[in-house]
Amino acid sequence: MAGRLDKTATLLSLPAPWAPDLLPQISGGLSRNCRKLWILDDDPTGTQTIAGLPVITTWDLPTLQTEFDDASPACFILTNSRGLTVEQSRHLHRELMRNLREAAGQRSYGVISRSDSTLRGHYPTETDIVAEGMDRETITLIAPFFAAGGRYTLNDTHYVAEGNELIPAAETPFAQDTVFGYHTSHLPTWVEEKTHGAIRAEDVVCIPLDLIRREGPVGVSTLLRRCASGTVVVANAVNQSDIEVVAAAVMDFESTGRRVIARTGASYVCARVGQRPPPLLEGGQLANPHGRGGLTLGGSHVPKTTAQLTELMRRHDVTAIEVDVSTLIDESRRADEIARVVTGMNAALAADRDVVVHTSRPLIRADGDDSNLSISTEVSNALSAVVQSITAPPRYLIAKGGITSSDTATQGLGVQRAMVKGQILPGVPVWELGAETKFPGLNYVVFPGNVGDDQAVADAVSKFKSASL
Numbered sequence: 001m002a003g004r005l006d007k008t009a010t011l012l013s014l015p016a017p018w019a020p021d022l023l024p025q026i027s028g029g030l031s032r033n034c035r036k037l038w039i040l041d042d043d044p045t046g047t048q049t050i051a052g053l054p055v056i057t058t059w060d061l062p063t064l065q066t067e068f069d070d071a072s073p074a075c076f077i078l079t080n081s082r083g084l085t086v087e088q089s090r091h092l093h094r095e096l097m098r099n100l101r102e103a104a105g106q107r108s109y110g111v112i113s114r115s116d117s118t119l120r121g122h123y124p125t126e127t128d129i130v131a132e133g134m135d136r137e138t139i140t141l142i143a144p145f146f147a148a149g150g151r152y153t154l155n156d157t158h159y160v161a162e163g164n165e166l167i168p169a170a171e172t173p174f175a176q177d178t179v180f181g182y183h184t185s186h187l188p189t190w191v192e193e194k195t196h197g198a199i200r201a202e203d204v205v206c207i208p209l210d211l212i213r214r215e216g217p218v219g220v221s222t223l224l225r226r227c228a229s230g231t232v233v234v235a236n237a238v239n240q241s242d243i244e245v246v247a248a249a250v251m252d253f254e255s256t257g258r259r260v261i262a263r264t265g266a267s268y269v270c271a272r273v274g275q276r277p278p279p280l281l282e283g284g285q286l287a288n289p290h291g292r293g294g295l296t297l298g299g300s301h302v303p304k305t306t307a308q309l310t311e312l313m314r315r316h317d318v319t320a321i322e323v324d325v326s327t328l329i330d331e332s333r334r335a336d337e338i339a340r341v342v343t344g345m346n347a348a349l350a351a352d353r354d355v356v357v358h359t360s361r362p363l364i365r366a367d368g369d370d371s372n373l374s375i376s377t378e379v380s381n382a383l384s385a386v387v388q389s390i391t392a393p394p395r396y397l398i399a400k401g402g403i404t405s406s407d408t409a410t411q412g413l414g415v416q417r418a419m420v421k422g423q424i425l426p427g428v429p430v431w432e433l434g435a436e437t438k439f440p441g442l443n444y445v446v447f448p449g450n451v452g453d454d455q456a457v458a459d460a461v462s463k464f465k466s467a468s469l
Contacts, residue, residue, distance in 0.1 A: 097133025
């Protein structure tokens with residue numbers, strides 16, 4: 001069993017990274033083997049490393065056909081499947097893959113199943129259905145490395161960085177998720193656990209970091225070409241160069257006509273679309289002269305979110321409104337609780353106050369995964385109803401947590417298509433909302449529940465305050 005590691009000493013002990021710059025090769029080959037890359041994002045946070053690409057929230061045939069014709073090399077489809085039951089996700093992905101295939105016609109395309117860098121989500125259900133929907137042989141790539149979030153895969157084991165310590169992922173609160181929990185950080189064994197033994201750990205092929213750094217894309221592509229159809233492959237990576245080598249190797253592998261179904265964190269997405277994380281957004285890029293007070297929504301219950309909201313309220317003069325979750329899940333009191341929150345929020349925004357609307361922090365659990373998801377859905381729907389009731393455009397809107405930010409976008413703001421402007425902090429994307437939304441042009445911050453230090457949300461609010469001066 002893997003133990004905790006000293007981050008600095010561990011990273012310094014590794015062989016030198018692959019030196020040649022692979023982005024020109026990746027960018028030049030984007031349309032050679034597939035006309036469009038579709039990133040199926042199980043919550044909105046997969047946009048946390050890129051800029052200038054669209055996000056759509058529906059996948060009907062006309063929408064997909066329009067996006068196929070768009071010049072962008074890739075498009076995010078927000079499925080929000082992490083907020084669904086496994087059966088709902090299965091149905092969604094079958095419909096989506098049917099529509100993609102019909103919309104494509106004779107055009108080739110690739111699919112990335114972007115999910116959580118701390119290993120939560122409906123795996124292997126979603127990758128299995130994507131593989132079924134591709135009319136060719138496939139292998140599955142597991143690559144949860146995410147640089148900005150401090151998620152590293154080393155010696156086939158996945159770690160989460162906290163300070164200067166690398167903690168095996170199974171020892172973090174993320175592994176205790178009420179729906180998507182797991183017991184091992186060793187990724188081949190994790191695959192065995194999640195597939196209930198259908199794929200044995202010893203049958204998983206691992207891409208060693210030494211191979212990535214010494215032989216580059218050619219060595220990794222050679223390894224992939226040896227894999228039989230249906231093989232699961234784990235990628236080790238501890239920096240962006242490592243994942244770029246993997247992305248370049250995937251492109252070379254796919255030149256053979258086979259496809260890789262990538263189940264990955266956001267760093268692989270960035271590499272595969274030929275980008276590196278852009279400079280952080282500053283100043284005028286965040287200004288919104290039409291807004292009044294700003295709004296932060298806190299729905300995520302992970303300890304990191306609680307610490308961040310605490311620091312936000314300590315550092316900034318804000319109006320804090322707590323939403324009582326026990327009241328929300330009581331149908332007889334739900335409407336009154338939402339009305340109370342809406343009244344307080346709109347009064348504060350009208351007075352040019354920054355507002356924090358956050359759920360009560362004690363986590364309410366139920367029996368069974370579906371029941372726990374139902375509670376999360378009730379809470380997220382309530383926060384969306386609050387957003388629908390905003391009477392004046394806020395200066396900014398920060399939604400904390402994957403399910404919260406997805407439902408706020410689709411249900412609260414009416415997003416059908418948005419453009420990713422970039423990141424306000426490492427791993428924290430900002431969307432520019434389209435004309436169809438409640439507040440066109442609004443800077444909408446999709447703040448993952450598991451990203452940033454304790455000061456991160458307060459730092460984001462500080463940026464908006466500076467931009468409005």
